[in-house]
Amino acid sequence: MARIGYFPGCSLHGTSREYDESLRALLAAMETSVEEIDDWSCCGASSAHQGGRLLGVALPARNLARAEAQGLAEVLAPCAACYSRLAASRHEMDRDPDLAAKVRLVLAREDFRNGVQVKNLLQVLRDRLTDLKAAVRVPLKDLKVACYYGCLLVRPPEVTGGFDDPEAPSSMEEICRALGATPVAWNRRLDCCGASLSLARSPSVIRLGSTILQDARKAGAEVVVTACPMCHSNLDFRQQAMRHRGALEGEMPVLFLSELAGLALGLPPKVLGLHRHFVPTGSVTSRFAAAAGEVG
């Protein structure tokens, strides 16, 4: 059984429990054991690096150092922001040996080699595309999906290592096609969802989010897929407010990529946490979960 390090971050233990649940179920079905970093701490989110470069690098590095000590070669950070912070920290230390030395000092980890690969869900699934394809039980036939990347999953290329084109990515589409779904061509794949302004400037978030969802619908999508708790929350939770302001009509289910993959692998919707969404996911689950029930 393959083994992968796991950095859930705060969202997956809170607002995005379903992301955590679906991921664990998905990876278990793909015979990959998930090993959570022992005593992990905050990635620093959007605030630590505002407080100073060393803090912004050292805070995520603490988690990388722990992962390294645990003997983990790669760590999955499902949250796009966590991923970005961890990967950026790794990149900064790689590029600047003096900084790396300082980080070792403040962490009191002289032996830290900065040798852990940081990956997001796109990378992890694309690495295992053949396995994923082979594990599909319920191909998501005729399901039109809008793959939504948001800001940090494929950018900046220096930090992501350029695993996908930062301006014209294709990895999520590739994964969705492997699941049997049909990705639509649309315009707002890389737009900002409003991210951390969710609370501070919710009107902005509503405007940005509704533009994204409308564009997805215009392109014929039946569901929007994301791999970021922040994007998910802004697009799922805010739909009622969007409708309220007349910025959106009807509902557009927003699924985590792990949920979508879980459905294709025949995992029951409940196991995947699909009942936890604000926007009902029934339009999708009803089409594919019947068959899933038989398998699951």
Next chain:
Amino acid sequence: MRELRDLARRLLEEGSVQTVLGWEEGPRGARPVFVRRPEEAERLIFDPRCVHNLAAYLSPRRPHLKGLGRIAICVKPCDAKAVAGLIRETQVARDQVVLIGLRCGGVLPDPEGRETLSGETVADRCRGCPDREPRLADHVVGTAAEGFPGPSRRQQKVEELLALSPDDRWRFWQQELARCVRCHACRQVCPLCFCEQCIADKTRPRWVESSAHGRGNLAWHISRAMHLAGRCVDCGECERVCPGGIPLGLLTRRVAKTVGERFGWRPSDDPAVPSPVGTWRPEDPQEFIL
């Protein structure tokens, strides 16, 4: 042995060659022999005492072969690489010689050797040698044999020396090279030292002092090792014939290590494989250059 003698006789009888260059039983063990008549083919032997690299006789700078007609030469895998080197460097034309390849499971350090071949007694250079039969050959004879595993002791010695400080290495080599009397046997026996006039014999200018003092000796051995870079086939003849017992193989091994690690070159019995001297890649490592 039968196979070898029959082949040699046939080649001489049918006239495809006029001389077979091989080994015979001498008063002090195996020694080179030039067989010119079919009935003399019975003199030929091949066993672990046949250590000499006969390719040295092929060099046009050596008069031994003048008037001997077309030649067949017995080669072990390492000897074949030397012949390949001579072909590569246009000293010998491939169609001028017939190569009788001998399957080889290693040789003794010495033609006089009385020991049976074993992991203990085998010549150090044969330890870890991957080649059991020459690919550059017109005929291959002999019985298949297993080789002996590496690494060789001198490979280990090279690593040991590399772990020392430069000063300690300097002392080691000064003690070793102090025994050099500049007899140049290492040069004479080397199949790939075929210059008309060796740089060590040049007087204008004199890059290598002829006196057997530390300075001249160091210059000579640096020069020899440099000239063999990417050419040495590791036949071990230089070290075998050195009357001072200087471990010359350590120098050629050190150079071979550089050439192997940096340029990916190993001695080859394919004359078409270009030598690393005379070729380059834009991406050759240059970490030592400011």
Next chain:
Amino acid sequence: MARIGVFVCHCGENIGRTVDCARVAEALRDLPGVVHSVDYKYMCSDPGQQMVKQAIAEKGLTGVVVAACSPHMHEKTFRRAASGAGLNPFLCEMANIREHCSWIHEDREMATAKAIDIARTLVEKVKRNRPLKTIQIPVTRRALVIGGGIAGIQAALDIADGGREVVLVEKEPSIGGHMSQLSETFPTLDCSQCILTPRMVEVYQHPRIRLYAYSEVESVQGYIGNFRVTIRRKARSVDEDKCNGCGACTQACPNRKVPSEFECGLGKRPAIYVPFPQAVPNLPTIDRSRCLLFLNRAKGRPDTCKKCAEACSKGAIDFDQQDRLVTEEVGAIVVATGYQVYSIGKETGRDDLHGYGEYGYGTLPDVIDGLQFERLASASGPTAGRILRPSDGKEPKRVVFLQCIGSRDPAKGMEYCSKICCMYVAKHTMLYKHKVHDGQATVFYMDIRAAGKGYDEFTRRAIEEEGARYIRGRVSRIWRDGEVLKVQGFDTLSGRPILMDADLVVLATAVRPQPGIEALAQKLNVSYDRHGFINEAHPKLRPVETSTAGVFVAGACQAPRDIPDSVAMASATASKVLGLFASEMLEREPTVAVVNDALCAGCFHCERVCPYGAVEHREVRNRAGQVVRVVAYVNPGVCQGCGTCQATCPSKSVELQGFTDDQVYQQIQALGL
């Protein structure tokens, strides 16, 4: 016995301030072999040179050392002076005690000691110098021009008009290059075809120009004055002697759906085609990758379609024609292979040239490049000169032009300015305005670089008179919304984000050298930069020469160039070539390697390391005429004098004249304790 004269120069205060020149002269006077040693204020002045000449004559000097500035400064001066006094110029050497000593040290003691050392090494060297004669090599007075664009055409015509024969090689079926694709040219807006076509015809009809179109340079041997070039004449599948250019074959071809290269994919052509009506030579070519007959043959099927052959009244179609190799002897080569436009991240096979996924080029049909716009605007183009957008053939009312696509962006692999885009974008806005009077052209630019005669006036006219809207800033994204393109960018002058609708977007893509330029450069032994642009020998003083003597460079294969620049460069190469051809013999510095036949063992390491292929095999025969040995021979015409052979030769049987082992050895000895 050597009789050496030493002349120490003060260079006014330049040397004298830190080096005690008198002491240097005095110290050198005591060296064995030195018979004359003096110092003087300005050795390079007339009286200084006279001192040298006089000493040579009066003291019978056999060698001269001038301790002064760098040999790069005045070696020629003093060698000429020595020669004037009857001494072989190569017996004169410079000791550099200015750049390498007085100017970089302050301590007078140390600088003086160093100056003495420097001069001493040269005294010891010059004792071993031998008189050398400049080398004379014959010149084949014909030129090869590679590339039949405007630069190649101009170079060929100028050389041919100068009375010398020219071989012009063009890889495409017709000459004309990119200029033939352009609609009008800046800053005069004259029709490109109208000024180019007469020149193309002139080339075709010129008695001293031999044109090989649809041909490529296969290999190049030899050296300045004596190149031997093998040219591959690719099979057109049409017999050019029989064809009368009637065009019946192209009409008959059933496969009419091949995207036309000339029209940048905006138009179609048949599988047998003439790239454009004014093509020179006016000969059709079968594109074997598209012709049904050849596609069938590749699959082992019988020939079915022979419609072109049936239509030809001359029997000129030859399906079995093979590539032919021809050899030409020339004395000089002009490289004028031109450019290609950056592929905007598509089809390059190179990681460092990716990017611009956000502009949707290749997926959004109404996002095109500048060359495609030229075809839209061209009267002979696929739309007969009407500006119609590719997706639906409608006339765009809002066209957005983006400058610097790839250029000036290290992240896209091209940090250089492509030079021509500012001008052609301004031209495009005008052409657009002239054709679509109610249309609005908008340009996103980083800077407007309009240096050139009439250029700034031209861009100003585009803005002030023709109503083009210029926005300083970049575009971050383009997407389609129904029939319109949404262009999102930033106006850096007003500091505001911009979102605008467009019907057509034109990308001003970077200029890159032609594909395969590296392979050609290697054949020619000329150096190129990391983008593939051919390097000139000196950026200021030798702009059209290359690192290899006898090979010249013109046009956009050297750097992004517009038409006037390319033509000027081409004429410059022609003048260089004609200058080279002015005499039958060529003089070369004698710094070449010479083999000692008696000692050469014939291992040919020298041949392997020689960067110029100057080493040949030479047979040494005995009196009976039998070959006894094969030794190396260095062709003095090819040898450039690097000396790599000598350092590689194990027995030092090849010597570089002027830098022999003995000379270097004596220099090292002179520095000894």
Next chain:
Amino acid sequence: MDGEGARPFEPRITAFVCNWCTYTGADLAGTSRLQMAANVRIIRLPCTGRIDPMFIVKAFERGADGVIVSGCHPADCHYNAGNYHARRRFAIFRELVDFLGIDPGRLTFSWVSASEGAKWRDVVNETVDRVRRLGPFTAYRELVTDPPVTRVIGEEVPA
């Protein structure tokens, strides 16, 4: 040589440089008046390809404490490829003489282009400083004065 008394040790450095890049770069250092250590003596050769390892050996024999070899950057060689051959040659040479006990700190290899006058100054100063720290290369100079033959044979040759 060793009896220099209180005078500080001044390393003697011989530099073998190519005519087109490093020599010209050193010229530029001069025209730019870049001050540098005065310990280096330049021998001008057309190309690094011309520089024979024996030049370096001879320089040490003649009392040099350090040697600089410098030429054109890769792809910049005036002769297209001389520097590439030199790079292979000196990669081998450097590791060989290091193996023989010559401290590689006494050898500097560098690419200095015609426009890198400041880099040439840095190469010179760095080399002089480094060799100054290593001290005079007396071991090489004593190779002849110290007759080791009889003494060592007695100790070393095994029975």
